[in-house]
Amino acid sequence: MTPPTVLVADDDRSIRTVLTQALGRSGYQVRSTGNAATLWRWVEDGEGDLVITDVVMPDENGLDLIPRIRKIRPDLRVVVMSAQSTLMTAVKATQRGAFEYLPKPFDLQELLSVVGRALAVPAQPSAGAPEPRDADERLPLIGRSPAMQEIYRTIARLTTADLTVMINGESGTGKELVARALHDYGKRRAGPFVAINMAAIPRELIESELFGHERGAFTGATTRSLGRFEQANGGTLFLDEIGDMPPEAQTRLLRVLQEGEFTSVGGRQPIKANVRIIAATHRDLRNAIRQGQFREDLYYRLNVVPIRLPPLRERVEDIPLLARHFLEGAHDDGLPAKTLDQGAVEQLKRYAWPGNVREVENLMRRLAALCPHETIGAEQIAAELVEAAPALSEAPAAAGPEPLVRAVERHIRDFLAAHHDGGVAPSDIYDRVIAEVERPLIRLTLAATRGNQIKAAAMLGLNRNTLRKKIRDLDIPVVRGLM
Ligand SMILES: Nc1ncnc2c1ncn2[C@@H]1O[C@H](COP(=O)(O)OP(=O)(O)OP(=O)(O)O)[C@@H](O)[C@H]1O
Numbered sequence: 001m002t003p004p005t006v007l008v009a010d011d012d013r014s015i016r017t018v019l020t021q022a023l024g025r026s027g028y029q030v031r032s033t034g035n036a037a038t039l040w041r042w043v044e045d046g047e048g049d050l051v052i053t054d055v056v057m058p059d060e061n062g063l064d065l066i067p068r069i070r071k072i073r074p075d076l077r078v079v080v081m082s083a084q085s086t087l088m089t090a091v092k093a094t095q096r097g098a099f100e101y102l103p104k105p106f107d108l109q110e111l112l113s114v115v116g117r118a119l120a121v122p123a124q125p126s127a128g129a130p131e132p133r134d135a136d137e138r139l140p141l142i143g144r145s146p147a148m149q150e151i152y153r154t155i156a157r158l159t160t161a162d163l164t165v166m167i168n169g170e171s172g173t174g175k176e177l178v179a180r181a182l183h184d185y186g187k188r189r190a191g192p193f194v195a196i197n198m199a200a201i202p203r204e205l206i207e208s209e210l211f212g213h214e215r216g217a218f219t220g221a222t223t224r225s226l227g228r229f230e231q232a233n234g235g236t237l238f239l240d241e242i243g244d245m246p247p248e249a250q251t252r253l254l255r256v257l258q259e260g261e262f263t264s265v266g267g268r269q270p271i272k273a274n275v276r277i278i279a280a281t282h283r284d285l286r287n288a289i290r291q292g293q294f295r296e297d298l299y300y301r302l303n304v305v306p307i308r309l310p311p312l313r314e315r316v317e318d319i320p321l322l323a324r325h326f327l328e329g330a331h332d333d334g335l336p337a338k339t340l341d342q343g344a345v346e347q348l349k350r351y352a353w354p355g356n357v358r359e360v361e362n363l364m365r366r367l368a369a370l371c372p373h374e375t376i377g378a379e380q381i382a383a384e385l386v387e388a389a390p391a392l393s394e395a396p397a398a399a400g401p402e403p404l405v406r407a408v409e410r411h412i413r414d415f416l417a418a419h420h421d422g423g424v425a426p427s428d429i430y431d432r433v434i435a436e437v438e439r440p441l442i443r444l445t446l447a448a449t450r451g452n453q454i455k456a457a458a459m460l461g462l463n464r465n466t467l468r469k470k471i472r473d474l475d476i477p478v479v480r481g482l483m
């Protein structure tokens with residue numbers, strides 16, 4: 001039997017050499033070229049069993065070649081590699097029928113195993129899914145770190161499968177944005193995307209919110225109301241903060257997922273559920289299961305494809321891209337154009353970003369509005385970040401967020417230990433500890449509302465005057481006029 005032939009197209013000679021040698025050692029025959037025209041001629045001549053192609057080549061874009069290859073040689077498997085690894089490249093490569101997509105620099109071993117797998121399975125018929133309308137090719141997700149590229153690949157693979165996804169990540173890492181991308185590039189993109197936040201709805205209303213209610217089902221139910229499951233019919237239902245779902249609602253949801261139908265509150269007719277579920281949480285659900293707060297069976301129903309969004313401090317290389325992206329966004333919204341100098345970029349990369357991408361966004365908007373200079377320097381960044389959390393080197397080992405109660409316990413224990421044999425007993429532990437909690441609580445809520453005290457008071461559930469007094473007493477700096 002003749003060994004399979006791999007056709008390699010890449011305008012970078014060193015990559016061609018590396019691939020030719022590695023594939024040759026693994027027993028493949030290799031032909032390589034630096035342009036798309038030669039590759040196309042080979043394909044037309046019926047040569048090769050597998051193609052490895054770069055995206056940007058001098059004469060043609062490798063992605064544009066894929067549909068043509070699939071048309072005349074549906075048996076020929078295509079692997080795409082690209083240094084331009086954005087969400088769009090990953091999605092396009094997959095939707096046009098590439099077998100696999102590898103961001104550069106790739107791992108040679110991984111490439112060889114992809115080639116082996118591709119040749120082992122019979123060629124798939126073209127996915128046939130229409131491409132997403134990407135009129136302006138605006139990228140919904142910014143970042144080129146290896147961690148984000150892994151996310152793009154997962155999103156791309158999921159464009160052709162309607163699987164349930166569980167997104168886990170700290171607050172502000174982009175969970176909702178990823179959920180939207182999954183919908184916007186997925187099979188159900190023509191249907192609705194409906195989001196429901198489990199943490200924001202009073203527990204006694206969750207079931208009626210999800211499944212709707214009949215007229216007269218409970219006091220105050222004066223009309224029949226559609227639940228989110230029905231609103232999302234044919235589309236995607238995003239269950240945000242699923243870790244905060246009360247136990248009764250968990251049981252109900254599990255039953256719906258198992259049976260594929262539900263009844264509204266007070267209703268009898270079962271209604272077929274036709275939604276794709278995407279769930280998200282910042283909580284450690286395994287831990288919640290151990291503590292009896294989350295149903296294990298529901299977890300396994302939802303955790304079909306897990307996506308872990310890494311905190312920003314684990315993808316420092318994305319920070320400058322994100323910062324510039326948000327400055328441009330602020331400019332598009334009518335704020336003055338600003339640029340960051342090198343010192344500012346370094347300063348941003350050193351910071352730990354406990355609020356993740358959302359915190360970058362808020363800071364950039366604040367700077368766009370307030371910084372008097374056109375170029376933002378390290379000093380302006382430093383001034384804005386003084387009040388902020390510990391620097392990267394002092395950040396706790398990134399093993400997921402520490403539960404608040406544990407952090408508080410640790411601090412109080414240290415505090416008591418420090419005073420234990422010091423002679424004078426402290427007299428204000430209560431106020432000190434409360435202030436420690438109150439200060440960041442209020443400061444970060446204000447940051448999240450961009451300084452809007454009315455909104456912050458509403459979110460905190462505090463009276464406006466109480467909030468104002470606390471801001472004064474705790475000496476919290478207020479940045480106004482950003483709404
Ligand atoms: N990779 C990214 N590229 C561009 N913008 C991003 C990215 N990640 C997050 N954002 C932006 O950051 C903000 C926070 O993102 P999002 O609301 O998706 O986070 P989240 O993980 O759902 O947070 P939370 O747990 O607080 O709900 C949004 O304005 C979002 O548009």
Ligand SMILES: [Mg+2]
Nearest residue numbers: 172175176240
């Ligand atoms: Mg969210």
